[in-house]
Amino acid sequence: MDSNFQTAEELAAALRAGEVTSVELTDEAIARIERDDKAINAICVPDFDRARAAARAADHARAGGEDRPLLGIPVTVKESYNVAGLPTTWGMPLHRDYVPAEDAVQVSRLKAAGAVVLGKTNVPLGLQDVQSFNEIYGTTNNPWDHGRTPGGSSGGSAAALACGFGALSIGSDIGGSLRTPAHFCGVYAHKPTLGLAAVRGMVPPLAPALPVDLDLAVVGPMARSARDLTLLLDVMAGPDPLTHGVAYDLRLPPARHEELRDFRVLVIEDHPLMATGSAVRAGVNRVADALADGGARVERHSALLPDLSEAATLYMQLLVSSSVARFPVEAREQVQSRVAELSEDDRSLDAARLRGMVLSHSDWVEVNGRRELHRHGWRQLFAEFDVVVCPVTPAPAFPHDHRPSPLERRIDVDGVGYPYFDQLVWAGLATMPGLPATAIPAGRSPEGLPVGVQLIGPMFEDRTPLRLAELLEQKIGGFQAPK
Numbered sequence: 001m002d003s004n005f006q007t008a009e010e011l012a013a014a015l016r017a018g019e020v021t022s023v024e025l026t027d028e029a030i031a032r033i034e035r036d037d038k039a040i041n042a043i044c045v046p047d048f049d050r051a052r053a054a055a056r057a058a059d060h061a062r063a064g065g066e067d068r069p070l071l072g073i074p075v076t077v078k079e080s081y082n083v084a085g086l087p088t089t090w091g092m093p094l095h096r097d098y099v100p101a102e103d104a105v106q107v108s109r110l111k112a113a114g115a116v117v118l119g120k121t122n123v124p125l126g127l128q129d130v131q132s133f134n135e136i137y138g139t140t141n142n143p144w145d146h147g148r149t150p151g152g153s154s155g156g157s158a159a160a161l162a163c164g165f166g167a168l169s170i171g172s173d174i175g176g177s178l179r180t181p182a183h184f185c186g187v188y189a190h191k192p193t194l195g196l197a198a199v200r201g202m203v204p205p206l207a208p209a210l211p212v213d214l215d216l217a218v219v220g221p222m223a224r225s226a227r228d229l230t231l232l233l234d235v236m237a238g239p240d241p242l243t244h245g246v247a248y249d250l251r252l253p254p255a256r257h258e259e260l261r262d263f264r265v266l267v268i269e270d271h272p273l274m275a276t277g278s279a280v281r282a283g284v285n286r287v288a289d290a291l292a293d294g295g296a297r298v299e300r301h302s303a304l305l306p307d308l309s310e311a312a313t314l315y316m317q318l319l320v321s322s323s324v325a326r327f328p329v330e331a332r333e334q335v336q337s338r339v340a341e342l343s344e345d346d347r348s349l350d351a352a353r354l355r356g357m358v359l360s361h362s363d364w365v366e367v368n369g370r371r372e373l374h375r376h377g378w379r380q381l382f383a384e385f386d387v388v389v390c391p392v393t394p395a396p397a398f399p400h401d402h403r404p405s406p407l408e409r410r411i412d413v414d415g416v417g418y419p420y421f422d423q424l425v426w427a428g429l430a431t432m433p434g435l436p437a438t439a440i441p442a443g444r445s446p447e448g449l450p451v452g453v454q455l456i457g458p459m460f461e462d463r464t465p466l467r468l469a470e471l472l473e474q475k476i477g478g479f480q481a482p483k
Contacts, residue, residue, distance in 0.1 A: 004032050004164030005481050007225040008073050008232070011167055015062065015072050022062075022072030026055035026116050029074040033118070033165050039146060042159040044079055044137035045086050045120035054116045061114070069235055071114030075168040076160050079120040079137075080127055080153070081219075082201040082209060083107050091125040091134025095205035102209060104201025106170055106219055106236055113235045118166050121156030126204070127172070128323065130180060130393075130423065132156050133402060141400075142184060143482040144449055148397040151181030157222050158185040162482055167224070168232050172202055174217040175319060176392060176427025179439035179454055182222060184397035186441050186450030187479055188469065189222045190229045193460045194434030196250075197233075198240035211240040215322055216431050224479040226440065226469035233462065252460065255467035256386050260475065261295030263468055266302050266381070268390040272309045273349060274425045277395040277413045283442035283451035287389055290475045304384060306377040308429070309347070314374065315428030316349055316421075317356035317367050324357045332358060349422050375433045375459070382458040387468050389453055391426045392439055394418075396449035429456065436462040438469045441478055448483075 003011070003025060014020045030048050037043050051074070058072035082088050082100040089095045103111070110117065122132045122140040132155030133139040140155050142148040143162040150159040154171030158181030161169055171178045173191045182189035197219050201209040221232035237252065239245040257263050269276050269284045276284075292298045327335075335357045342351050359367065381388075394413045401409045401420075410417035430437035438455045445451055455472075457465035 002164065003028055005224065006167070008070065008167040008223065008228045009225065011073050012070070016067065022055040022058040022116060023052065025072065026051055026074050026118070029118055029164075029166055032163070036163055037165065039141065040143055040159050040163055041138055041140045042121055042156045042163060043076065043119045043165060044122040044156060047083070047086060047117060047119040051116050051118050058114055058116060068114035069231060070110065070168070073115055073168065074118050074166045075110060075115045075170075076118050076121050076157060076166045077107060077110070077169065078154055078157050078171045079123045080172060080202055081107055081120070081170065082203070083117065083120065086120060088205055089136055090127055090204050091123050091136055092205060093135045096136050098205040100209070102201065104209065105198045105240060107201065109235050110170065115168070121154070121160050121169060123154070123156060124152040127153040127177065129153065129406070130175070130420075131400065133400070139400060139402075142397050144186065145397065148399050148449070149184065151184040151397065153177040154189070154222065155181045158182055158187050158189070161185070161187045161222055161224055164481065168228060169222045170219065170232070170236065171222050172217060172219045174431065175424050176431070178220050178222060179392045179427060179437060179452075182439040183392040183452030184450065186452070187222060187224055188226055188229050188441070189439045190220050190233055190462070190466060191430060191437045192218050192220045192233065192237065192462055193436045194218055196460065196462065197236045198238065200240050200242070211242040216318060226438070226466060226473045226478065229438065229469070230463070230466050233466070252463055255463040256461065258467065260291065260471045263291065263296040263387060264385045265291050265296050265298050266305065266385045266388045267298055267300055268305070268388060271312075271425050273312050274394055274418060274422050275413045275416060276391055279396055279445035279449070279451050280391045280394060284389060284391060284453050286443050286476060287453050287472060290472060291389075294471070294475055299385070302381065302384065304377065304381040306374045306381070310370070311374055311432055312349060312425040312428055313347070313352040314367055314370055315424070315432035316352040317359060318371065318432060319428070320353045320356035321359045321364060327357070349425070350419055353421065371432060378433050378435060378459070386457070387465050388456040390429065390456065392452050392454045393423045393426060396445045396447075396451055426454070430454065433459075435459055436465055438465040440469045440472060442476070
């Protein structure tokens with residue numbers, strides 16, 4: 001296989017064996033980007049001069065006997081992370097010239113592990129879309145079909161990996177922003193347990209890079225293999241040294257099992273508020289069949305599963321309440337008028353989002369209390385099961401849709417249209433309670449588009465879904481380069 005498509009683990013082995021240098025790998029990656037990225041537009045901020053310098057330094061360090069986890073391996077970084085000397089805009093034209101002076105904590109960890117940063121990958125405006133386009137950097141295309149989106153908000157990272165632009169990337173996730181692009185582009189991603197990886201420096205332009213504890217949002221790894229996810233998560237995981245890191249060291253528990261036959265898995269393919277498309281359903285069933293064939297205990301139903309309708313409603317309310325917290329008073333009053341017109345019986349997700357926009361503090365506390373009941377329900381479920389397998393979104397990658405108002409957009413699921421943001425119900429299943437979830441390739445649609453599924457695991461037991469992802473990669477195969 002082309003070295004640009006080798007895994008980070010394979011590249012590390014080749015570097016240690018002296019079969020290749022970091023300078024060679026970096027030059028090959030840059031040449032590929034310069035040749036192929038005009039059609040994809042994944043790398044929005046190249047940093048090739050510093051990448052070559054870092055590669056030379058990595059080779060020098062290795063010659064001196066050093067060996068770090070990512071020493072000499074080319075990687076990319078989502079545009080939303082602060083990288084000293086490079087713009088951080090979040091796709092906002094107002095901030096096109098903003099350049100932070102300090103690396104985000106995760107960028108510092110990448111560099112400390114020896115990674116060679118090739119540049120930054122494209123995002124949607126404000127990270128608030130399931131696509132990746134903005135006025136500054138333009139549109140990122142799906143490598144499998146340039147007329148379709150690679151997903152968002154880590155769409156540039158997923159597209160870069162699928163095209164061989166670096167072995168690893170780091171992204172973020174609050175609405176499936178790691179998992180959806182992985183599903184759309186045929187790569188791997190892991191949404192860590194909430195709070196597992198420090199987020200300092202993954203902030204909007206001009207915002208201070210403080211060691212805050214975010215609600216719902218996480219940062220995490222993306223790769224072309226399940227084992228590479230674990231490799232990169234081990235670099236990223238751990239508390240911020242300015243806060244919890246003063247007192248705590250991280251020690252993740254090992255995976256619950258090492259063999260496929262020992263896993264207890266609950267498989268879900270239907271959601272009460274959203275249809276599941278036939279291509280995604282086929283991917284879920286392909287994974288379920290592989291699990292059963294490998295001797296795993298596979299169940300399709302459990303009374304322990306928290307209510308999916310309520311879970312989606314709580315997620316939408318928590319998600320929207322945080323994203324509109326700084327709405328001007330006039331806009332908030334307009335939304336309150338619309339909420340007042342809703343029927344008390346309206347339990348649609350559109351209604352949930354509207355109500356979430358104007359939650360009072362006491363309302364938020366009530367919603368959060370319901371979330372804690374769901375978390376307890378998940379703890380009870382994971383006493384009986386090790387992993388839950390379910391869709392990432394209801395359908396494969398959809399055609400570019402840049403209409404300014406998401407309210408005008410619809411998601412097509414086997415010929416039926418649904419409100420655009422309703423597709424987040426599956427992403428929210430893990431996000432709302434803060435659970436880890438690993439997105440893996442699970443086949444192709446009849447049109448040849450990638451289809452993925454997610455493996456949801458117990459809180460802080462991230463190694464359990466990651467290990468199952470490795471075993472499934474061996475069983476059904478994994479990443480394939482776009483034709």
